[in-house]
Amino acid sequence: MNPPAVKIAPSLLSADFVNLARDVAAIEDAGADLLHVDVMDGHFVPNLTIGPPVVKALKRVARRPLDVHIMITNPLRDAQAYLDAGADILTCHVETEPDALAIIRASGARAGLAVSPDTPIEQVAPYLAQVDMVLVMSVHPGFGGQSFMPEVLPKIEELRRGGFERDIEIDGGIGPSTIAEAASAGANVFVAGSAIFGSDDWAETIATMRSIATKHLAATA
Ligand code: DX5
Ligand code: ZN
Secondary structure, three states: OOOOOOEEEEEHHHOOHHHHHHHHHHHHHOOOOOEEEEEEEOOOOOOEOOOHHHHHHHHHHOOOOEEEEEEOOOHHHHHHHHHHHOOOEEEEEOOOOHHHHHHHHHHOOEEEEEEOOOOOHHHHHHHHHHOOEEEEEOOOOOOOOOOOOHHHHHHHHHHHHOOOOOEEEEEOOOOOOOHHHHHHHOOOEEEEOHHHHOOOOHHHHHHHHHHHHHHHHHHHO
């Protein structure tokens, strides 16, 4: 198979919320391919972050696609608000209301389906034909800065083995020290919050991650 292109998606959850526009510009200049936006509703996950007004504000300054990850209980009710706000990729969780994929696709945005660490990958199977991307969570959703869970990697290997050739995003605990194994499993879109924003040189960290991922992903082809 031709592996899809490596993309690095810094998570704005680790940016400075007082200076979001400044950090968006800087992270784009540092080489970000996508801007990962973590929406949490305080219900599906025990944390509350941002909603449609902030996504809309980000859209005004973003030069890269907004990769919006909605960790919310009611995507059937709320997905449209994130689409209207300017999400280019919208990813809902299979543990919630995956039928929201139809709303996302109808809008013309790219549709993603996320799977939490404790959820078997078989649950995404019925939806694969409708998704542009599967997001495999490598931490329990809710907070940045957690440790990578390598035990989720067989899910990615299984998707690739089954012939899934679209994007597979991995999210949680990804950085220069964990990206090799994620890419070797077959992931090609890499979310990283603390590892990038917490580093001294964002451009260097992104470049390092990209080069490690490219090498290991090519080896899986
Ligand atoms: C966790 C979020 C992640 C998180 C990643 O629920 O979905 O996107 O911000 O943060 P790090 O890279 O610090 O694990
Ligand atoms: Zn995320």
